[in-house]
Amino acid sequence: MKIRVLQISLLFFSVLGLFSSCACNPEDIIKVAFTGIEAIVGDGFLPSDEIRALGEFENVQVNLTNTPTEKIIILRLENGDPKKLSNQPEILARKCAEIYLRDFDNAQEYEQIIIQFVQTDPYQPENYAIQEHEFQVSDFF
Known part of the structure; x- marks a missing residue:
């Protein structure tokens, strides 16, 4: 499980780095990334x-x-x-x-x-x- 979360984190930061130089809204990118994490770990993983x-x-x-x-x-x-x-x-x-x-x-x-x-x-x-x-x-x- 820890390896899986580590892999997800690395993917997240890679995608964040890729889009940080574009004209996109970084908050939108972060929301999409966290939605992906919750899809893997389970909805509600991130505290409300x-x-x-x-x-x-x-x-x-x-x-x-x-x-x-x-x-x-x-x-x-x-x-x-x-x-x-x-x-x-x-x-x-x-x-x-x-x-x-x-x-x-x-x-x-x-x-x-x-x-x-x-x-x-x-x-x-x-x-x-x-x-x-x-x-x-x-x-x-």
Whole structure:
């Protein structure tokens, strides 16, 4: 699975490089590329704007691990609003997991979802704090 995602990423950046010199709108090209990725991995793979808005997150990443021994989704949510994260982060994490699993077509192929809230120091990005909340995917279906 990781090799497949790597191949898709390389293809994406190759196509992006090819079209970056033309008069095309780069945002349109990126949308087409991400649509292609979702077609391979499954609709809803990319987190929705609804998740980003819940904690006012600056960056959202997804890592899928689907091996014979591990079937895990890791949703990394970076630099959210500290006020929203400080008041019952477990509830926010569960809501993010619920929305992601609802939207991702292939979610039932996984056993666990881990929600990571990451806060980085704006002056020293190598300094960061991570909160992890782990849920069983079967609890949402």
